[in-house]
Amino acid sequence: MKHVLSLALAGAVSVASLSAADAATLVDVELQLLVDVSGSVSSSEFALQRDGYVNAFKSSTIQDAILSTGNGRLGKIAAELIYWSSASQQAVAVGWSLLDSMDSINAFADAISIAARPFSGGTNIDSAINFGYPRFNTNDYDGTSQVIDVSGDGTSSAVLTAAARDAALAAGVDRINGLPIGGSASIENFYSNYVVGGDGSFLVSAATFGDFSDAVQKKLELEISGGGPAPVPLPGAVWLLGGAIAGLGAVRRRGRG
Template structure:
């Protein structure tokens, strides 16, 4: 009888273990993978404007306030991509909860060097990024964010990569398209997908910094309330101020 009781107890523990996660993940409001196009069509000045836009966004008081107000904060990683086999996770998954965390992440981005300068394979970039959400140590709304200035001319089919990522459990893929209505429409048709997904379009790289602040704000707060919209406006003003200061 004692042996039977012991066997049942062992079995119960085994069943319980089967339904427990392998490791605890920190709950966050948002898991965000930033995928940045560094293909050959992006010249050195445009690259600096693009990377600088992400740095300034995370230095923005308005974005930092949104992060601080997000339950559990956010987890974010910075990835550069170009051709089919050219993707690099330059800043790994980082937990941001306050201004100090956000400034440190901005500094980490600023400290990176350009990884590639090849063809344009956003589908391959999505395929690279999607598995990085598994076992990253965080649990929240999962979003891939693709910025770039050109349509696919290499690598995996973009729409198929998007669809597979969403089918695999990703919540959304957003886009920031640089270059005008045609590339914005392409991003809308081939990259955007999932719940509350969106594409922001800008005509040139010098508009990127303001757009990326708005985009990250929308990703942290997918359904903005009036107060959040005001914060987004402050983000744009803050980024513009940073750019004026840097130019002076």
Template sequence: MVRSGFPRLAAGLACLWALLAQPAQAQPEADVDLALVIAVDISFSMDTDEQALQREGFAQAFRSKPVHDAIRGGMLGRVAVTYMEWAGSPDQKVIVPWTILDNSESLMAFADRIAATPLRRAQRTSISSAIDFSVKLLQESGVNAARQVIDISGDGPNNQGRLVLEARDEALAKGIVINGLPIMLRQPGYLDIPDLDIYYRDCVIGGQGSFTVPVRERDQFVEAIKTKILLEVANLVPETLRIDRVQSPPRTNCMAGEMQWRDRWSN
């Protein structure tokens, strides 16, 4: 009687091992209203006070009731967001990985993770590499998004890596929108340009409804970031509408940063 159960037990174990050996089924992609990459400049041109203000602005944005309401007001009521920092062409780091935000608890936790990460700084400024890295993050997000947006903040022009126009145009060809937060708190120095907002407008941002929110005063910094996140989540644009362009020639020199860096080392 006991022995007669062995064949059935062996057969059952064989079936179990066969099931365990099968590859795991891929999880279906989550549907979201927006996949947003927040790409934050941490180059040495950003002093620690500016970095702290920048962190505070993003943390406060995701804690704010208007942003919570805007997410809930979307077609699906959820967005996916990741927060990354960048400097030169080899330096991009994800600080908070892709996170689905669909309630107050998830938003508060996301804000806390931004605020809790130690500040760091790194060399050079490669907006083009930040865009390329952000595009890769969007491709690997694991979500099915109605909109894909890269939110680039920085205080200087591209001075390393490939041309920013090349990276931008490849991202736009994939249907990605790029918005900008040009930070203009200091008098332009030897590696800065005086009209960074125009540089961002002509060389960095693009896509249907894209826009910039320039920051010129420290007391505007936090509110500007909160406003920008709210506009992106709610799929709104400022009064000065930025629409998809027939690529007309830029009104500013999109190689200004590269030329400054070259001139610095040739003198």
């Protein structure tokens, strides 16, 4: 009898798991934006970062990329934005949102515009990644790809950051892209070596916070459309690090277990 009950319970759990997977909303990309608000980022620089994301999501270029249904795309993505600083300082500024229309995209941008800056502490990229990647498992979306994007103007422990990156990739995140700010070769090299990872991952650098808006639009366009880097990079550089990005629409969708 116990064996029969165990089989019945196992079957019920399996059906429940399948139902949960079926209930997930299919999207082209699950995109998580990790934005640096450490002490090295001044109030004016924070505003440039925030407004860069707001303006990018309100631009026709990004809206068209999100809503495009060419090449087998669904014309919708899920996105969230997280502010991070020290080891215990991560805050979800705008939680997972379905972007499937101009209205929903504009609403996401508006939500970013009014989210207060929560921190101004140290720089712990590893903690930001470790905070962020488990949230893909509970976001109720099922994307062709799961992408984390890290932007910032500093470095943290190379060992801990690489370990966090590898843990995220092992957990199912497809790629982690980087947007280092400030034009420092050492910071760009840190992002290249310890932050960015996964097949098709890339790095877009912004020479200054003033260049951030152009850089973030280029980054988002690449992440959403699945295209390769531009032949002539916008501010800083666009480096393709993990193999070709083209053809991401053919990648299998992941199931929720």
